[in-house]
Amino acid sequence: xxxxxxxxxxxxxxxxxxxxxxxxxxxxxxxxxxxxxxxxxxxxxxxxxxxxxxxxxxxxxxxxxxxxxxxxxxxxxxxxxxxxxxxxxxxxxxxxxxxxxxxxxxxxxxxxxxxxxxxxxxxxxxxxxxxxxxxxxxxxxxxxxxxxxxxxxxxxxxxxxxxxxxxxxxxxxxxxxxxxxxxxxxxxxxxxxxxxxxxxxxxxxxxxxxxxxxxxxxxxxxxxxxxxxxxxxxxxxxxxxxxxxxxxxxxxxxxxxx
Amino acid sequence: xxxxxxxxxxxxxxxxxxxxxxxxxxxxxxxxxxxxxxxxxxxxxxxxxxxxxxxxxxxxxxxxxxxxxxxxxxxxxxxxxxxxxxxxxxxxxxxxxxxxxxxxxxxxxxxxxxxxxxxxxxxxxxxxxxxxxxxxxxxxxxxxxxxxxxxxxxxxxxxxxxxxxxxxxxxxxxxxxxxxxxxxxxxxxxxxxxxxxxxxxxxxxxxxxxxxxxxxxxxxxxxxxxxxxxxxxxxxxxxxxxxxxxxxxxxxxxxxxxxxxxxxxxxxxxxxxxxxxxxxxxxxxxxxxxxxxxxxxxxxxxxxxxxxxxxxxxxxxxxxxxxxxxxxxxxxxxxxxxxxxxxxxxxxxxxxxxxxxxxxxxxxxxxxxxxxxxxxxxxxxxxxxxxxxxxxxxxxxxxxxxxxxxxxxxxxxxxxxxxxxxxxxxxxxxxxxxxxxxxx
Numbered sequence: 001x002x003x004x005x006x007x008x009x010x011x012x013x014x015x016x017x018x019x020x021x022x023x024x025x026x027x028x029x030x031x032x033x034x035x036x037x038x039x040x041x042x043x044x045x046x047x048x049x050x051x052x053x054x055x056x057x058x059x060x061x062x063x064x065x066x067x068x069x070x071x072x073x074x075x076x077x078x079x080x081x082x083x084x085x086x087x088x089x090x091x092x093x094x095x096x097x098x099x100x101x102x103x104x105x106x107x108x109x110x111x112x113x114x115x116x117x118x119x120x121x122x123x124x125x126x127x128x129x130x131x132x133x134x135x136x137x138x139x140x141x142x143x144x145x146x147x148x149x150x151x152x153x154x155x156x157x158x159x160x161x162x163x164x165x166x167x168x169x170x171x172x173x174x175x176x177x178x179x180x181x182x183x184x185x186x187x188x189x190x191x192x193x194x195x196x197x198x199x200x201x202x203x204x205x206x207x208x209x210x211x212x213x214x215x216x217x218x219x220x221x222x223x224x225x226x227x228x229x230x231x232x233x234x235x236x237x238x239x240x241x242x243x244x245x246x247x248x249x250x251x252x253x254x255x256x257x258x
Numbered sequence: 259x260x261x262x263x264x265x266x267x268x269x270x271x272x273x274x275x276x277x278x279x280x281x282x283x284x285x286x287x288x289x290x291x292x293x294x295x296x297x298x299x300x301x302x303x304x305x306x307x308x309x310x311x312x313x314x315x316x317x318x319x320x321x322x323x324x325x326x327x328x329x330x331x332x333x334x335x336x337x338x339x340x341x342x343x344x345x346x347x348x349x350x351x352x353x354x355x356x357x358x359x360x361x362x363x364x365x366x367x368x369x370x371x372x373x374x375x376x377x378x379x380x381x382x383x384x385x386x387x388x389x390x391x392x393x394x395x396x397x398x399x400x401x402x403x404x405x406x407x408x409x410x411x412x413x414x415x416x417x418x419x420x421x422x423x424x425x426x427x428x429x430x431x432x433x434x435x436x437x438x439x440x441x442x443x444x445x446x447x448x449x450x451x452x453x454x455x456x457x458x459x460x461x462x463x464x465x466x467x468x469x470x471x472x473x474x475x476x477x478x479x480x481x482x483x484x485x486x487x488x489x490x491x492x493x494x495x496x497x498x499x500x501x502x503x504x505x506x507x508x509x510x511x512x513x514x515x516x517x518x519x520x521x522x523x524x525x526x527x528x529x530x531x532x533x534x535x536x537x538x539x540x541x542x543x544x545x546x547x548x549x550x551x552x553x554x555x556x557x558x559x560x561x562x563x564x565x566x567x568x569x570x571x572x573x574x575x576x577x578x579x580x581x582x583x584x585x586x587x588x589x590x591x592x593x594x595x596x597x598x599x600x601x602x603x604x605x606x607x608x609x610x611x612x613x614x615x616x617x618x619x620x621x622x623x624x625x626x627x628x629x630x631x632x633x634x635x636x637x638x639x640x641x642x643x644x645x646x647x648x649x650x651x652x653x654x655x656x657x658x659x660x661x662x663x664x665x666x667x668x669x670x671x672x673x674x675x676x677x678x679x680x681x682x683x684x685x686x687x688x689x690x691x692x693x694x695x696x697x698x
């Protein structure tokens with residue numbers, strides 16, 4: 001069974017069809033890329049999957065359950081987490097606290113236990129901290145756990161966002177341009193980290209990305225969106241040689257200069 | 259955000275002095291002497307005067323000095339108990355004015371901590387907070403006086419002993435009103451939220467003014483008088499100990515301790531919430547709503563919880579306040595009061611519990627003690643022949659001074675007097691050295 005099935009998703013804003021009848025199936029344990037020129041509807045598609053937008057038509061099945069119409073926090077609680085194109089950390093919280101917030105759906109201490117600070121609460125908090133530290137070690141940020149998130153260098157902020165997403169123990173993680181604004185060195189590290197997400201943590205990864213080298217090197221499958229429509233799908237080899245994909249990218253370049 | 263000044267103990271005379279006096283043998287000696295001298299001065303000069311005022315403020319600042327010092331926790335607690343548990347109430351039997359100031363400071367400290375949950379933790383600007391305070395106050399006022407008979411013909415007031423239960427009821431009803439305010443403003447942020455909460459505060463006040471007909475619930479603009487006070491169960495015990503106090507003094511002390519206990523409970527509750535999944539969720543919402551939702555935080559529930567928790571403290575304190583004042587009327591709960599509580603929160607240090615308490619104490623002292631005293635001193639100076647124009651009446655300028663202080667504070671220390679100190683509250687590693695984690 002596929003982990004995620006998006007069936008015939010359409011989303012119209014005013015007169016603009018941002019996503020047009022897109023169907024996408026993601027198998028458990030894959031790394032899948034969604035690529036396409038700017039404005040192709042990739043982020044809108046992510047926002048539909050995570051529940052920020054409701055699709056006009058079509059539906060999303062996640063882990064065998066219909067999630068269309070659920071609130072974003074409910075979808076997150078089911079095990080689908082994301083990062084944002086322009087990093088959205090909690091800037092005035094520490095690195096550790098950011099990850100602890102990511103664990104919110106796994107902490108269940110009732111109100112009274114918090115007020116009494118009893119044994120079961122202290123146990124839960126202690127465990128949460130240990131798990132968070134593990135995740136920070138996984139992305140290499142444990143040393144900086146007491147820094148405020150806003151004071152981290154750019155690359156670290158990206159990694160922290162991934163650690164925070166992992167804190168929800170997700171089945172699926174959606175990365176929206178995880179290497180945007182990174183230098184080649186940082187991109188290599190990020191690529192390595194994304195692969196480890198799947199290999200060491202068993203998380204299925206979907207990413208939106210512009211860096212073709214990264215996309216080709218780590219994705220098992222690639223889907224190409226253009227003007228809201230899926231124009232191609234397959235592995236790197238197939239995509240590279242697809243005339244419609246080449247046209248979409250060259251056309252975009254020509255259009256921008258016009 | 260303004261940055262904290264870097265913590266460099268070895269530079270500057272003040273810092274050196276500070277470092278030397280707040281720990282080690284010097285710290286213990288300094289704090290003990292401080293307590294001893296201010297206490298002695300207070301008790302030997304109980305008459306209301308400028309001098310006693312100054313000593314009283316210094317005495318209250320002792321608590322801050324204790325809090326900021328680095329001596330053993332047991333010693334800190336012992337000193338605080340001596341100062342707040344014995345010296346201050348005893349001084350109160352000599353001069354009721356000062357213990358009333360302290361009680362009011364405590365009341366506002368609780369209100370400020372409650373508002374801080376909404377504004378400081380969850381980042382929801384609330385300009386109508388005093389409404390919840392009014393709800394609690396009216397609740398006890400109506401049920402404990404003949405007013406209940408005006409509302410429901412034939413009903414008789416509840417007994418004085420119900421006071422304690424009504425604190426709990428005030429807590430719950432305050433929370434319910436918090437949710438009532440929260441529901442319509444869930445989608446609003448920032449300025450829009452502020453305007454709606456401001457409106458809510460006014461609605462409650464106007465209801466208090468006008469709900470004297472068709473059914474007389476609040477007794478309108480005349481307010482409610484002869485509000486019931488709880489029985490003085492401890493009076494015989496004090497008498498047996500040799501304290502011969504009249505009822506007024508006993509109530510002064512009673513309410514002082516009552517408020518002190520509520521302040522301590524509030525501190526405990528608020529700080530525990532802050533360092534829990536709930537507090538972190540609130541902060542996350544304040545920092546970035548969209549990102550918070552993406553972590554699975556249910557926005558609606560968390561915001562309503564912040565409104566409810568914040569409001570419940572005001573509801574409970576309202577009950578105590580009404581009972582202490584004996585009389586309440588609608589102007590007690592006007593917009594200025596909400597603004598005043600908000601200024602305590604911001605002046606003290608938005609989000610930081612000790613800061614908020616300090617802000618509440620300072621603003622209360624300023625409003626009911628220091629500024630009136632300055633005005634009085636100026637007036638007597640004028641009468642003594644100082645060249646101040648006849649038409650200038652210093653008492654009229656108290657609010658101006660207060661406003662100026664606010665402006666200066668916000669220009670020179672916008673983060674508040676005691677801002678949140680994230681380095682120190684970090685959880686696992688309680689290093690004793692104030693190691694500076696680079697913060698910029």
